[in-house]
Amino acid sequence: MRRALIAAVLSAALLSTGAAAAVPAAADPIPDGPGRGFVPAFIGGPATPKPLAGRPVPANPHQGPVGTSSMHADSHASDTYPFPGPLGRDPEVLNEAKGGGLPGLCSTVTFARRTGLIVAQCTRGQNFVLRLIDPKTLKDLTTYDLPPRPSTVQAVFSLSLDKVLTDTSGGAYYYLDPQDRAVLADSAFHLRRFAHEKGPDGAWRFRVTDDWDLSGHLPHDCATWTNPWPKGECDPITSVGPDWDGLIWWVTRNGRVGTVDPDSGTVRMTRLQGESIQNSFATSENGVSIVSDHALYQMRADENGTPEVIWREAYDRGSGRKPGQIDQGSGTTPTFFGDGYVAITDNADDRMHVIVRRRDDGRLVCRIPVFGSGQSATDNSLVGYGNSLFVENNYGYRNFFELPPGGSSVGGVSRVDVKPGGGGCETVWTSEERSPSTVPKVSVPAGLLYLYTKEPRNDFIDAWYLTAVDVHTGRTVYKVLTGPGKWFDNNWAPITLGPDGTAYVGVIGGLVAVRDRE
DSSP states (O other), X not given: OHHHHHHHHHHHHOTTSOOOOSOOOTTSOOOOOTTGGGSOSEEEOOOOOOOOOSOOOOOOTTSOOTTTSBTTSSTTOOOEESSOOOOOSSEEEEEEEOSSSSOOOEEEEXXXXXXXXXXXXXXXXXXXXXXXXXXXXXXXXXXXXXXXXXXXXHHHHHTOTHHHHTOOOSSSBOEEOTTSOEEEEOTTSEEEEEEEEEOTTSOEEEEEEEEEEOTTTSOBOOOOSSOSSOSSOBOOEXXXXXXXXXXXXXXXXXXXXXXXXXXXXXXXXXXXXXXXXXXXXXXXTTEEEEEOSSEEEEEEEOTTSOEEEEEEEEOOOOSSOOBTBSSSSOOSOOEEETTTEEEEEOOOXXXXXXXXXXXXXXXXXXXXXXXXXXXXXXXXXXXXXXXEEEEEOOTTOOOTTTSOTTOOOOOOEEEEEEOGGGOOEEEEEEEOOOOOSOOXXXXXXXXXXXXXXXXXXXXXXXXXXXXXEETTTOOEEEEEEEEESGGGXXXXXXXXXXXXXXXXXXXXXXXXXXXXXX
């Protein structure tokens, strides 16, 4: 009975098995679950902008403009935007099912400067797919299928949904370069650059401009449909990003760290022995910050392009994986912020800590506990700007399938500031909002922190809201209902703010946009 139940779950709920599911075609809106008429469509009132203090995030010369070019907004992984998000002024909600008859969650949404179009990485069937999307209508202009992930095969043959839902490889952590090209490492161990352009027939298309095959440098005996139990090692690429000298860095699940020189194609690599990497990384003017499941690293390429460790600082990884994280280790991509700081969270057993270090020498600035005893975990990046950090509590959320109807996470969001002069940190406020699994974002000029929230309900209605919180006080300003039901669960996808003030959220059913009418 248990095997039959798991098989049914995989066929009905796994995002990439290709099984039939009762959802609309790609051009249709995401279907509501029960309860829309029983929950408010809007709570609160319009926001009055009050900017967050701090110096602007510097632009990496080898990445697109700040706020438009990666999952975490910029190469510092600040998760902040230099333009306003929605202020709650007569907001409208637009959504479009992107799955082509299947669930189609979009993990990363970026914005091309020259064309004004969205470039997004999403799921469709057993593949990841690049999508070129009209930001006003959310309709596809063209798509490009990426290779399926080995974890899909592992999930089906092991009857474990967790195999897919804890896999961060395959292309979600990509970036746009200054020419609006998507630089992405796929599950076939190819690092490629994709331009988007109009063809001779006037139709949009993606075109591969560069292709670096890394399979000769990485173990790639990976599960396939014809060989589901390979004997060798499979080490997929987790994330790619440029340093400030133009090298393209990449990291793998099993702790390999490498670079590609885009001019010569030269590949260099090192390895963090006995450690794994599930998160992305941050780059600044003076180095690259990488977090493994054991330690925080500051690295730099030597004269040959080989990554070398400047400093390494271990953190408390706890005694096991918590509900609310995908592995035993820090759930955060490192964040550069303020006056030369870098921050992560640990995975300590009783209470998770925000850890801030000096990026030049790794010296500890603070290690401050957040949230309740035995109920703290995060698998989303910290938001960092000025001397402020914002951290979200994901404890209790594992994935969209295991979240019961009407259920939610433990919740909580805190602002932590570095004290003047770097003499420790303090918690400024804690909100009780429950944002189960999104990457939160901040609009600096609006002074708003955006969450994707869901309150527990005894009537089993799953009501999902884009929620704006005042960064200065922690007060909830407004909440906009995006939709009720499982299709509106974001399942770890981020909020993304567009240059026109729209907030986008990837959800199980596709893509949701919230924008002001006024």
